[in-house]
Amino acid sequence: MADTPLSRIAVIGGGAWGTALASVAARAGRKITLWAREEEVVAAVNKGHENTPFLPGIALDPAIRATSDFAELAGAEAILHVAPAQHLRAVTAGLAPHLKSGTPLVLCAKGIETASGKLMSEVAGEEAPEARLAVLSGPSFAADVARGLPTAVTLACADEALGAQLVEAIGVPTFRPYLSTDVIGAQIGGAVKNVLAIACGIVEGKAFGDSARAALTARGFMEMSRFGEALGAKPATLKGLSGLGDLILTCGSRQSRNMSLGFALGEGKTLEDILGARSSVSEGVYTAEAVMRLAAAKGIGMPICEAVHNILSGKSGVDDAIAALLARPFTNED
Ligand SMILES: NC(=O)c1ccc[n+]([C@@H]2O[C@H](COP(=O)([O-])OP(=O)(O)OC[C@H]3O[C@@H](n4cnc5c(N)ncnc54)[C@H](O)[C@@H]3O)[C@@H](O)[C@H]2O)c1
Ligand SMILES: O=P(O)(O)OC[C@H](O)CO
Numbered sequence: 001m002a003d004t005p006l007s008r009i010a011v012i013g014g015g016a017w018g019t020a021l022a023s024v025a026a027r028a029g030r031k032i033t034l035w036a037r038e039e040e041v042v043a044a045v046n047k048g049h050e051n052t053p054f055l056p057g058i059a060l061d062p063a064i065r066a067t068s069d070f071a072e073l074a075g076a077e078a079i080l081h082v083a084p085a086q087h088l089r090a091v092t093a094g095l096a097p098h099l100k101s102g103t104p105l106v107l108c109a110k111g112i113e114t115a116s117g118k119l120m121s122e123v124a125g126e127e128a129p130e131a132r133l134a135v136l137s138g139p140s141f142a143a144d145v146a147r148g149l150p151t152a153v154t155l156a157c158a159d160e161a162l163g164a165q166l167v168e169a170i171g172v173p174t175f176r177p178y179l180s181t182d183v184i185g186a187q188i189g190g191a192v193k194n195v196l197a198i199a200c201g202i203v204e205g206k207a208f209g210d211s212a213r214a215a216l217t218a219r220g221f222m223e224m225s226r227f228g229e230a231l232g233a234k235p236a237t238l239k240g241l242s243g244l245g246d247l248i249l250t251c252g253s254r255q256s257r258n259m260s261l262g263f264a265l266g267e268g269k270t271l272e273d274i275l276g277a278r279s280s281v282s283e284g285v286y287t288a289e290a291v292m293r294l295a296a297a298k299g300i301g302m303p304i305c306e307a308v309h310n311i312l313s314g315k316s317g318v319d320d321a322i323a324a325l326l327a328r329p330f331t332n333e334d
Contacts, residue, residue: 006104006169007031010073012091013082014041014066016142016280017108019051019058021080023146024175026061033073034066037091042066054280058146070098078104078169080136081124084281085111085191088120092127104162105131106155110190110246111283112290117297119187119231132159134166135183137190138241139249141256145175152176154242156186178241185237188228193247194284195291195305196220198262200251202311202318205266216304217251222334223302227291230298258284265311265318288312303328 007030011022014036022034036042044052045066050059073079073095083091088109099105105128107120116123121133138153145151155177157163167177180186199220203213221244228238237243250256254263261282264274275285288309295302307325310316316324 005165006077008033008075008077009080009169010035010076010078011080011082012073012095013084013108014038014045014051014054015082015084016051016055018080018082019045019055019060020140020142020146021082021108021136021170022064023058023060024172025080025170026064027148027175028170028172030169032061032064033076034064035070035073036066036068039068042068055142055146058143060146070095074098074100076103078106078166079131080106080108080170082108085109085120085283086114086286089113089123089127092124096128096131099128099131101130103131104134104157104166106134106136106166107187108136109283110137110187110194111287112191112294114286114290117290117294119184119191121183121187132162133157133183134163135186135242136177137186137246138178139245141249141253143255148174150174150176152178152241152245154178154180154186154237154240156180156183156237156242158183180237180240180242182234182237184231185228185233186242188231188233189224189238189240189243189246191283191287192220192224192227192291192305193243193250194258194282195288195308196224196247196284197250197256197258198265198282198284198288198308198312199304201254201256201259201262201264202266202308202322203262204254204259205263205268206318206322213251217247220251220304221247223300223305226300227295227298227302230300231294257282261285262308268318271312284308285312
């Protein structure tokens with residue numbers, strides 16, 4: 001009997017999110033190879049069926065096979081690319097020689113490359129020009145998805161037929177990908193919400209209350225929308241799962257690494273100490289600079305993201321940045 005289309009899927013990146021996506025795609029009936037750069041992850045997944053370093057306490061389908069060798073991905077009919085944003089270029093360059101021309105490459109990182117100011121689709125397009133690109137983004141904590149709790153995400157692909165195949169390949173009733181053709185728009189929310197979540201975490205760490213956090217989230221959505229539309233995103237995408245949806249999740253839960261990092265900053269800890277104590281990635285720390293450079297080039301006002309960038313770069317202390325935001329002149333809402 002012939003295989004269903006996209007029956008063999010590779011996942012690049014053995015962090016929490018790559019592991020959760022491997023788990024969900026296995027649940028959808030796909031044959032999964034998980035590429036991880038850490039040998040301890042490969043061993044933990046293959047022997048104990050658990051990613052103890054990055055997603056402890058969640059049993060994985062024993063059929064998921066892990067490897068650290070790109071050559072073993074040669075038979076994959078689609079690839080979910082889950083390396084963090086700042087490493088996407090190097091990992092894609094390592095993967096590209098092993099990719100068959102036309103292989104679908106679904107970009108799952110949420111960030112903008114700091115060095116170039118480029119979106120993940122631009123970076124991947126440069127390093128793997130023969131791949132067919134798609135983007136997966138939306139409100140989804142790895143632990144929730146891996147546990148099979150109900151979630152919904154955006155899957156964007158310029159080729160709608162391929163996008164529909166990808167949705168069928170990885171979707172299950174408890175992981176619902178909604179199809180879009182807005183590849184740019186689907187990347188904006190995930191990148192900008194991580195910066196805004198740091199701001200919301202600071203508000204929580206300072207115990208400013210729920211009203212302040214709601215105001216910051218709503219004004220943050222204005223910033224995300226202005227920025228996204230200037231980069232070519234469709235307004236409907238920004239109001240959807242990958243934009244507003246992910247902003248609500250990440251700004252409202254300390255399960256978010258970005259929000260919890262902001263919380264620790266608000267409590268008075270230093271960025272160096274916070275980053276030194278964690279092995280997981282907080283993408284907003286790196287994307288803040290890229291967002292601010294792009295916003296400046298396009299003449300877009302993003303005062304909340306700017307305050308976060310000023311704090312992270314050491315240009316302002318937390319209290320000074322808050323005082324400057326509160327002292328801004330009153331203005332129209334839109
Ligand atoms: N964890 C989540 O809930 C979640 C959900 C949606 C999207 N994402 C996104 O997925 C991406 C990956 O996050 P994660 O949560 O899987 O990571 P993680 O924090 O669990 O693990 C860190 C990852 O970074 C990788 N890494 C570290 N240094 C590297 C290097 N020099 N080169 C290549 N890779 C390196 C590690 O191998 C590991 O895969 C991020 O862009 C994140 O925003 C995460
Ligand atoms: O833990 P965070 O802040 O990286 O957020 C994880 C996901 O992006 C939430 O959708």
